[in-house]
Amino acid sequence: MTKTITTRYDVAEHLRTPEEMAAYLEACLEEANGDAAFIAKALGDIARAKGMSQVARDAGVSRESLYKALSGERIPGFDTILKVINALGLRLHAEAAVMAQQGASADTQETTYR
Numbered sequence: 001m002t003k004t005i006t007t008r009y010d011v012a013e014h015l016r017t018p019e020e021m022a023a024y025l026e027a028c029l030e031e032a033n034g035d036a037a038f039i040a041k042a043l044g045d046i047a048r049a050k051g052m053s054q055v056a057r058d059a060g061v062s063r064e065s066l067y068k069a070l071s072g073e074r075i076p077g078f079d080t081i082l083k084v085i086n087a088l089g090l091r092l093h094a095e096a097a098v099m100a101q102q103g104a105s106a107d108t109q110e111t112t113y114r
Helices: 018-031 036-050 052-059 063-069 078-087 101-109
Strands: none
Touching (some): 036 063
């Protein structure tokens, strides 16, 4: 019987283009469900793919503090997040959240008076 050799999956090895990085961050934002540490970890994955030292220089922070901030074990300040996103060459944008029509209309339209 042959043994199966496995290696640890590292998403940073698969983030090669700015478009892939942006798509990964977008997917993480959708899945985060308000977990800021999850987003910080996703930014850390992207920063490792791009080169943590270069991202730290471009963001104006030390490499060590950037590793700590984006480890997923703590929640960095929003100013740090903005610096990192800029250093990664990414942009944040906002769009209106669309409520599910079924839930919203059922709550507001079923009121009857007798």
